[in-house]
Amino acid sequence: MLTEYGKGNVYPFHMPGHKRQLTGFGDPWQLDITEIDGFDNLHHATGILALLQQRAARLFGSRQSFLLVGGSTCGLLAAVSACLPAKGRLLMSRNCHKSVYHALEIRQITPVYLLPEMCGCGIMGSLPPEAVEQALAEDPRISAVLVVSPTYDGVVSDIASIASIAHAHGVPLIVDEAHGAHFPFSRQFPDSAVSCGADVVVQSLHKTLPAFTQTALLHLNSELVFENDIRRFLDIYQTSSPSYLLMASVDCCLTLLSQEGSRRFEALRENLDRFYRETQKLSRLECFRPEDTFAWDDSKLLLSGRRLGLSGPGLSQLLRQDYGLELEMAAGHYALALCSLMDRPEGFLRLSNALFDVERRLSLNPEPVLADMISSSTLTLPRQVYSIADAMVQPGAAVPLTDAAGCVSREYLYLYPPGIPLLVPGEYIDGALLAHILALREQELELNGLSDMTNQRINIVNF
Numbered sequence: 003m004l005t006e007y008g009k010g011n012v013y014p015f016h017m018p019g020h021k022r023q024l025t026g027f028g029d030p031w032q033l034d035i036t037e038i039d040g041f042d043n044l045h046h047a048t049g050i051l052a053l054l055q056q057r058a059a060r061l062f063g064s065r066q067s068f069l070l071v072g073g074s075t076c077g078l079l080a081a082v083s084a085c086l087p088a089k090g091r092l093l094m095s096r097n098c099h100k101s102v103y104h105a106l107e108i109r110q111i112t113p114v115y116l117l118p119e120m121c122g123c124g125i126m127g128s129l130p131p132e133a134v135e136q137a138l139a140e141d142p143r144i145s146a147v148l149v150v151s152p153t154y155d156g157v158v159s160d161i162a163s164i165a166s167i168a169h170a171h172g173v174p175l176i177v178d179e180a181h182g183a184h185f186p187f188s189r190q191f192p193d194s195a196v197s198c199g200a201d202v203v204v205q206s207l208h209k210t211l212p213a214f215t216q217t218a219l220l221h222l223n224s225e226l227v228f229e230n231d232i233r234r235f236l237d238i239y240q241t242s243s244p245s246y247l248l249m250a251s252v253d254c255c256l257t258l259l260s261q262e263g264s265r266r267f268e269a270l271r272e273n274l275d276r277f278y279r280e281t282q283k284l285s286r287l288e289c290f291r292p293e294d295t296f297a298w299d300d301s302k303l304l305l306s307g308r309r310l311g312l313s314g315p316g317l318s319q320l321l322r323q324d325y326g327l328e329l330e331m332a333a334g335h336y337a338l339a340l341c342s343l344m345d346r347p348e349g350f351l352r353l354s355n356a357l358f359d360v361e362r363r364l365s366l367n368p369e370p371v372l373a374d375m376i377s378s379s380t381l382t383l384p385r386q387v388y389s390i391a392d393a394m395v396q397p398g399a400a401v402p403l404t405d406a407a408g409c410v411s412r413e414y415l416y417l418y419p420p421g422i423p424l425l426v427p428g429e430y431i432d433g434a435l436l437a438h439i440l441a442l443r444e445q446e447l448e449l450n451g452l453s454d455m456t457n458q459r460i461n462i463v464n465f
């Protein structure tokens with residue numbers, strides 16, 4: 003399947019950011035070694051891997067950078083573990099990736115949640131700094147803050163203000179910048195969290211830059227967090243056999259950024275500007291921009307067919323089947339196409355031509371607007387009855403999901419992608435939340451996390 007997909011004519015508006023455009027990497031079988039003499043050890047780097055990490059720190063403007071081969075996932079696990087004592091309190095935005103919740107579970111950390119604002123267009127917006135200030139002022143036991151910026155959709159929060167607030171309260175700020183590794187390399191993007199003064203920043207190289215899947219960086223930029231703690235937890239959460247293929251791809255990525263980054267990002271800007279200009283002429287399909295956000299990364303194309311009665315997954319399926327365009331994500335009323343410095347003008351042209359064609363076809367043959375095109379971004383804060391770790395050790399029972407109102411969950415439930423929990427173990431399922439979950443299931447969106455992989459039954463705490 004991989005070979006066929008690679009040879010086919012499908013244009014990737016999805017991760018990884020290399021967009022399968024790079025050649026000349028060499029025969030992977032020849033390059034795949036382990037820590038043989040002279041090749042350094044990621045967990046005790048003193049040679050070529052230390053040099054690679056120093057080069058990354060210089061390029062990304064950080065004091066120190068750690069190479070990750072387990073994605074931002076292992077970086078976030080390590081960052082949370084290193085910044086807080088076990089059983090500590092973390093102020094975090096509710097739209098965090100599941101890896102942050104897993105860190106809470108492993109370290110028995112209590113979350114204090116903040117809900118990001120919703121944009122008028124029905125996607126999650128920025129996190130207001132005032133909410134961070136208020137929460138820190140109200141709860142002096144909080145020992146770190148964690149914010150996702152940018153979100154999957156490219157929405158950025160005011161990291162400089164949030165960092166100042168956290169520092170005024172003497173606590174470090176961790177930023178999950180998994181989707182923003184490209185920010186430091188062009189002024190067309192929002193400022194990077196490192197340049198805004200965040201203490202620990204985790205970025206997936208593979209999502210928006212040309213590096214192999216799983217590669218990421220953790221930047222440590224602070225005196226509030228101990229380097230040895232970061233190292234210790236990375237040693238725990240990362241494999242003891244890190245792949246030299248993955249690490250070599252980071253080396254290639256840094257070289258490409260140094261040598262060709264400016265030229266390629268300028269070309270991306272031209273392509274994006276042309277695409278936005280062209281698609282403004284669409285009358286019923288939309289390439290929309292979120293309003294009321296602190297900042298937004300417009301290399302994420304947000305496409306909506308709502309006015310034609312087309313859901314995000316419906317639009318995405320049409321683009322895949324009829325035009326050979328594979329998008330990154332689709333849920334609710336919109337679909338997301340991810341662009342990188344490796345995209346070619348041909349891809350943008352194919353996408354805008356396809357959108358005009360879809361609009362023409364569906365206008366000839368209109369379908370009724372889906373009345374219940376629910377917002378997949380809606381997040382609530384269910385009442386927390388048990389901590390995640392405590393819920394897991396309670397006696398459980400599996401009940402039909404439809405009967406779960408009034409129960410306490412023993413499981414996570416995510417909409418995937420992006421892997422933000424709708425429900426966390428220990429949380430109370432009220433009628434409104436259950437109705438939302440059932441509506442998502444009804445729309446056949448991908449719900450993950452339940453041990454019953456058919457999503458018919460849920461494990462609950464059996465009082």
Ligand SMILES: Cc1ncc(COP(=O)(O)O)c(C=O)c1O
Nearest residue numbers: 072073074075099178180206420
């Ligand atoms: C916001 C966010 N943070 C972290 C991650 C985890 O990144 P990785 O896939 O590099 O482990 C993801 C993955 O999609 C994500 O969306």
